[in-house]
Amino acid sequence: MRLLHSFVPSLLLSGACIVSAASSWSFEDASISVSGKGSGAGAKDKLSPDTPLAKPVSLGATDTLKILLTTTDGKTAKRPHQAFLTLTDPTSGLHESFVFSVKESGKAKVDLSHKDLPHQFLSSSKPIPASIVIGSFGSSAPYKAKVFDLNIALDPNTPLAVPEKPERYAAQEEIHHIFRAEPRSPPKIISLVFAVAVLGALPVLFGVWATLGANVNHFGKAFGNAPISHALFYGSIVAMEGIFFLYYTSWKLFQVLPAAAVVGLVAFISGSRALSEVQERRLAGLR
Amino acid sequence: MSNTSAKGASSKSSGGQLDAQKIAQGVWSNYVKKTPQRVKLLDSFMLFLVAVGALQFLYCLIVGNFPFNAFLAGFSATVGQFVLTASLRMQTNPENKTEFQSISHERAFADFVFGSLILHFFCINFIN
Amino acid sequence: MRWLFSFLALVLLGVAQAKSFSGSRLLVILEEQSEKEKYSALLGDLNDRGYQTTVESPKADKLSLFKHGERAYDHVILLPGKSKGLGPALTANQFLDFMKSEGNVIVALSSSNTIPSSVQSLLLELDIHTPTDKGALVVDHFNYDSVSAADKHDVLLLPFPNPPRRDVRNFFAGEGVLAAPRTVGQVLGNNSPLLAPILRAPSTAYSYSPKEEADIVEDPFATGEQLTIVSSLQSHNSARFTVIGSAEMLQNEWFLADAKLNGKAVKTANREFAKQITEWTFKETGVLKVGKLLHYQNEGQNKKLNTSTAIPENNPTIYRIKEDVAFQVEISEYKSDHLVPFFPASDDTIQLEFSMLSPFHRLNLSPIGQTANSTIFGVSFKTPDQHGIFNFRVNYRRPFLTNIDEKRQVTVRHFAHDEWPRSWQINGAWPWIGGIWVTVGGFVAFVAVWLYSAPTEKSTKKTQ
Numbered sequence: 024m025r026l027l028h029s030f031v032p033s034l035l036l037s038g039a040c041i042v043s044a045a046s047s048w049s050f051e052d053a054s055i056s057v058s059g060k061g062s063g064a065g066a067k068d069k070l071s072p073d074t075p076l077a078k079p080v081s082l083g084a085t086d087t088l089k090i091l092l093t094t095t096d097g098k099t100a101k102r103p104h105q106a107f108l109t110l111t112d113p114t115s116g117l118h119e120s121f122v123f124s125v126k127e128s129g130k131a132k133v134d135l136s137h138k139d140l141p142h143q144f145l146s147s148s149k150p151i152p153a154s155i156v157i158g159s160f161g162s163s164a165p166y167k168a169k170v171f172d173l174n175i176a177l178d179p180n181t182p183l184a185v186p187e188k189p190e191r192y193a194a195q196e197e198i199h200h201i202f203r204a205e206p207r208s209p210p211k212i213i214s215l216v217f218a219v220a221v222l223g224a225l226p227v228l229f230g231v232w233a234t235l236g237a238n239v240n241h242f243g244k245a246f247g248n249a250p251i252s253h254a255l256f257y258g259s260i261v262a263m264e265g266i267f268f269l270y271y272t273s274w275k276l277f278q279v280l281p282a283a284a285v286v287g288l289v290a291f292i293s294g295s296r297a298l299s300e301v302q303e304r305r306l307a308g309l310r
Numbered sequence: 311m312s313n314t315s316a317k318g319a320s321s322k323s324s325g326g327q328l329d330a331q332k333i334a335q336g337v338w339s340n341y342v343k344k345t346p347q348r349v350k351l352l353d354s355f356m357l358f359l360v361a362v363g364a365l366q367f368l369y370c371l372i373v374g375n376f377p378f379n380a381f382l383a384g385f386s387a388t389v390g391q392f393v394l395t396a397s398l399r400m401q402t403n404p405e406n407k408t409e410f411q412s413i414s415h416e417r418a419f420a421d422f423v424f425g426s427l428i429l430h431f432f433c434i435n436f437i438n
Numbered sequence: 439m440r441w442l443f444s445f446l447a448l449v450l451l452g453v454a455q456a457k458s459f460s461g462s463r464l465l466v467i468l469e470e471q472s473e474k475e476k477y478s479a480l481l482g483d484l485n486d487r488g489y490q491t492t493v494e495s496p497k498a499d500k501l502s503l504f505k506h507g508e509r510a511y512d513h514v515i516l517l518p519g520k521s522k523g524l525g526p527a528l529t530a531n532q533f534l535d536f537m538k539s540e541g542n543v544i545v546a547l548s549s550s551n552t553i554p555s556s557v558q559s560l561l562l563e564l565d566i567h568t569p570t571d572k573g574a575l576v577v578d579h580f581n582y583d584s585v586s587a588a589d590k591h592d593v594l595l596l597p598f599p600n601p602p603r604r605d606v607r608n609f610f611a612g613e614g615v616l617a618a619p620r621t622v623g624q625v626l627g628n629n630s631p632l633l634a635p636i637l638r639a640p641s642t643a644y645s646y647s648p649k650e651e652a653d654i655v656e657d658p659f660a661t662g663e664q665l666t667i668v669s670s671l672q673s674h675n676s677a678r679f680t681v682i683g684s685a686e687m688l689q690n691e692w693f694l695a696d697a698k699l700n701g702k703a704v705k706t707a708n709r710e711f712a713k714q715i716t717e718w719t720f721k722e723t724g725v726l727k728v729g730k731l732l733h734y735q736n737e738g739q740n741k742k743l744n745t746s747t748a749i750p751e752n753n754p755t756i757y758r759i760k761e762d763v764a765f766q767v768e769i770s771e772y773k774s775d776h777l778v779p780f781f782p783a784s785d786d787t788i789q790l791e792f793s794m795l796s797p798f799h800r801l802n803l804s805p806i807g808q809t810a811n812s813t814i815f816g817v818s819f820k821t822p823d824q825h826g827i828f829n830f831r832v833n834y835r836r837p838f839l840t841n842i843d844e845k846r847q848v849t850v851r852h853f854a855h856d857e858w859p860r861s862w863q864i865n866g867a868w869p870w871i872g873g874i875w876v877t878v879g880g881f882v883a884f885v886a887v888w889l890y891s892a893p894t895e896k897s898t899k900k901t902q
Contacts, residue, residue: 104654105579105644107661118641120661125654156642158579160589165579167642190631192835193605194787198800200822202760208866209373217369217869221362225876228358229883235350236894237887245890253889260885263427264878267434276435283431294423298416301889305415309892347893355884359877366873377867384870387877395884419888426881433874437861 046097047164048157050131053092055171060085068171072155076171079150084178088135092155093128096163100129103159108133110140110173113149117141120156140175142185150174241304249300255293262286352399356392363388383437390429398422457487459721459772460540461512464489465503467496467528469519476689477517480712487722489513496524503532509539513720518548518685522555530560537677542719546685547622549575549592564671565627566681569659571647576621576665576683578643583617583697593619594667595699598711599637605786606837609723610636610714614707615699617692621683623665632671634837636680636715639665668715676840680719688712722772724838726780729768729812731844733830736764736818756849758857761821765790767803767832767844770812777811782836788815791831798822803832825852 053070057080068076070092082088090108093100106123119141123131137145144151150172158165177183208214245253263286270279345353366384375381401410401418410418464484468474474481474493485491492511494501496519504510514536516528533543533556545561547553552572553561561568577591587593598612616637623645626633645659659665671679686692693709717723734752757763769788770777782788792799799822803815821828828850834842861867 102654104646106654107644109641109662111641118662120644122656122658124656158591158642160577160579160591162584162588165642167580189629191603192631192837193603194789194802195800197789197802198797200798200820202820202823206376208376208864211865213369213373214865214868217365218872221365221869221872221876224358224362224365225879227361228354228880231354231358232351232887235354236347237351237891238894239886239890240892242890257886257889260423260427261882264430264882267430267878270431271434271437287427290423294420297889298420301419302414302416348888348891351884351887351891355880358880362873362876366870369869373866377861377864380861380864380867380870384867384873387874391877391881423885430874430878430881433877437867437871437874438858 048094048096048103048159048166050092050094050155050157050166051100053090053170055080055088055090057082057086057088059083060087070155070170072166072168072170075169079172079174081174081176082135082137083176084137084181086136088173089132090123090135091130091132092123093130094123094125094157095129096159102127102129103157105156105158105165106131107156108135109154109156109167110144111152111154112143112147113151114147115143117143119144137175142183145175145177145183146185147175241309244304244309245297245300248303249297252293252296252300255289256297259286259290259293263290346404349399349403352395352402356395356399359388359392359395363392380437383433387429387433390433391426394422394425394429457717457722457774458489458512459725460542462489463511464491464513464515464720465511466491466493466515466517467524468493468517469495469497469521471495473517476691479690479693479709480688480716483709483713484716489720495519496521496528501525501527503527503536503541504539509536509541511541513542513544515544515546516557517546517688518551519554520551522552524554524556528556530556530563533560534563537673537679538675540675540677542678542721544680544682544716544719546682546688548685549573549620549622553622561624561681564679565630565633566669566671567625567627568622569645569647571650571659573649574622574645574647574659576618576623576639576643576645576667578640580642581640581699583619583699584701585696585698586619592621593617593697594621594639594643595697595704595706596637596640596667598707601783602635602638602837605783606634607724607783607786607839609718609838610711612707612710612714614710615697615704616711617687617695617697617706617708618667618684619686619692621667623660623667623683624669624681625660625664626666626669630671631835632673634670634672635666635668636670636718637666637668637711638663639667670719670838672837672840674841676721678719678721680715682715718838721840722774725772725840726834726842727770727772727777727812728832728842728844729770729809731767731830731832731846733763733765733846733848736762753846754848756851757821758851758853759821759823759825762818763821764816764818765803765830766806766814766816768809768812768814769842779808779811779813781805781813786836788832788834790817791833792819792821792828793831794824794826794828798824798828821850825850 049072051072053072054067055070055076056067068080070076070090080088094103094106095101096103102125106125107120108123109118109120111118121133121135121139123133125131151174152169153171153173154167154169156165156167158167263283266274266279266282266286270276363385366381366388370381370385398418400406401413402415466477466481468477471493481491481493502510503514537543545557547557547568550573553568558568575592576594578594579591581595582591583593583595594617596616596618598614598616599608599610601608618637621639623639623643626635639662641662643665644655644661645665646655647659651658667683669681673679682688687708692706693712695706695708697704697706732752735754735757769780771780787802787804790799790801790803791797792801799819801817801819803817805813806816807814828848830846830848832842832844861871
């Protein structure tokens with residue numbers, strides 16, 4: 024009898040130790056439902072702590088997601104310190120947790136709708152894994168596992184109000200200046216044709232002059248009367264055009280101006296003499 | 311009376327075209343006969359300048375005015391030369407003797423040469 | 439004799455170890471002088487690195503961060519104490535002025551002490567939020583030390599942190615486990631680009647107030663990775679400010695403690711982490727310096743970037759539009775006590791902006807060469823076809839690196855009158871060139887005819 028008495032407490036103690044050493048947090052009687060505004064209770068699914076739901080749960084713009092469960096420590100229903108529903112954004116890895124309101128008995132519930140979700144989740148195109156996290160002080164092992172996937176169904180009429188991206192210091196996009204288009208010349212052949220046409224007008228002019236009887240018959244007479252003046256005058260006109268040609272091809276303005284001044288002076292002085300000779304011939308009736 | 315006037319009227323309308331042709335021919339033969347040779351030489355030079363200017367303008371209409379400064383330089387060379395030659399013609403035409411008594415033909419020619427040289431310099435400078 | 443040499447070597451070594459880029463005067467503010475023993479390893483490490491440390495109580499008279507208008511110390515460590523007020527020398531404004539004079543600050547918090555009101559307002563000013571409840575701390579039922587906090591789970595064991603973004607250099611990497619006992623969690627404001635978390639809480643952690651939420655947490659201050667344990671701020675003048683949520687992290691007993699994480703025995707590596715935090719905050723690491731900046735006209739399209747010293751005319755003040763320009767800048771990083779070449783993180787690039795009012799070009803600089811203590815970054819580009827006053831600007835700001843903002847102003851002029859292509863080179867102009875020269879030719883011939891032609895009136899009269 025005494026042996027039994029001494030045995031039982033130690034058995035109980037060891038049993039309790041085994042039980043407490045192995046106890047871990049979990050939940051039971053879990054259900055998830057999505058209900059629309061005014062449409063009453065929607066689809067209801069059971070959640071299992073070991074396997075996630077096969078189908079993702081869809082949450083519309085006016086829907087409310089409701090999760091009911093009972094948290095358990097080992098076999099007994101108990102209230103933990105921490106009972107969260109954690110959503111993880113698959114693209115950025117962002118976590119957001121929603122706190123279950125848990126009664127003393129371990130019964131817990133949480134509601135979720137679009138207005139509770141940060142915009143990163145609302146704009147996610149992939150299904151969002153949702154996990155339940157249950158933990159508390161003491162040595163019971165905490166619980167964390169994915170229980171379902173959440174699909175966000177946005178209202179197609181109301182656009183999502185995404186807030187402005189906050190300023191962050193990082194490398195920005197490259198900018199390459201786009202240059203204005205260079206003006207382009209027309210095809211060479213057209214320019215050539217017209218250039219040739221223009222140049223060809225000069226021989227035509229000489230031909231017309233020839234028909235009209237133009238000549239240089241008074242050349243000898245003029246040069247006989249005032250050789251130097253005429254030579255210098257006509258020569259300076261030709262020289263002036265020659266200076267202009269050099270200006271066009273190679274000379275700079277400040278090389279042109281002194282030369283032009285000199286030639287102009289020569290033209291003026293010789294020209295007055297040469298033209299008075301022409302006047303003599305005109306008044307003599309030869310012109 | 312009315313017959314002849316009617317006839318005259320009909321001849322006028324049917325001969326209207328003939329009249330225009332006759333007038334043009336008359337003008338032309340008058341020009342050829344009456345104009346001194348020197349003036350005709352001037353006129354052919356001016357016609358040449360008009361033709362070259364028209365060619366340049368036609369080219370601009372076809373391909374556009376790039377480079378614009380070249381178009382202005384080329385076109386205004388012919389136009390400016392035409393104007394100077396026209397003024398030389400006015401001042402040396404024997405028919406205008408009474409109006410330009412104070413300006414001798416040679417003085418007009420000297421002005422013509424001076425103006426032309428400046429025009430050429432400007433155009434060559436502008437076309438680069 | 440040998441002892442003399444070794445003594446000299448030791449002295450020189452001590453002198454050579456003066457590491458911080460911005461000075462070595464350190465002020466440690468500690469209310470209870472008796473607690474100095476707890477931080478002796480940290481202070482010893484700092485002294486070994488060449489800091490001249492002064493330990494003062496906030497109540498000490500004549501304590502001032504400034505002297506004669508200049509800052510009296512280069513760095514400050516504020517350790518938690520019992521009193522709610524820190525005195526007139528350590529108001530929030532005094533700390534802000536200290537940072538404006540480029541002083542660096544480490545503030546350590548503890549959940550067992552109330553945060554002094556001046557520190558609260560200082561943190562709020564910097565957009566760092568702390569729980570308002572007294573005694574609030576961070577717990578994690580998944581990552582706790584089962585040796586010292588088997589029940590309370592208030593000693594977090596965390597790995598060394600990753601950088602907050604892929605393009606940010608990590609100054610706090612390491613192998614091992616960090617212990618964060620009784621941490622005051624912080625939440626960083628989202629708007630400021632100056633804030634960067636150094637060590638974040640794991641996703642299962644949360645902050646709660648033991649007085650009010652002993653049974654169940656219903657409205658936690660923050661959860662998961664939104665909580666930071668060590669946060670940092672680098673202001674525009676590169677003054678650094680670090681908040682360490684757990685002052686006990688810096689204490690001797692946690693520098694090399696035996697802990698147990700999920701059944702595995704580990705040793706904490708807090709000493710290494712404390713060294714990294716103080717190195718970063720006191721500007722021993724993550725300090726950049728700009729050396730020679732050079733821009734020049736890059737003659738020829740195919741000319742490679744010229745890295746030799748024989749570079750033609752450097753840094754001209756005037757460029758022309760549509761001209762090839764090359765730009766180079768030397769950037770060094772300060773390491774221990776000398777400058778070494780700087781390499782940005784793999785996803786990150788330094789950029790050059792060529793801008794008037796807004797950038798016309800924003801180009802990535804690539805390393806084109808290296809000197810003994812700097813990397814030469816360069817790029818070449820064509821000046822835009824807009825004339826005006828432009829700036830070459832290298833504006834490189836990144837978390838954990840001091841700021842670089844170098845500007846050089848140049849004029850970009852239009853084509854000069856003799857830089858345009860000649861008319862004969864433009865084939866569209868040929869008819870008009872012909873027009874001018876034909877006019878000239880006709881004129882010269884006309885002058886000859888006018889002067890020397892004999893009239894043929896008789897012949898015309900004859901044909902009549």
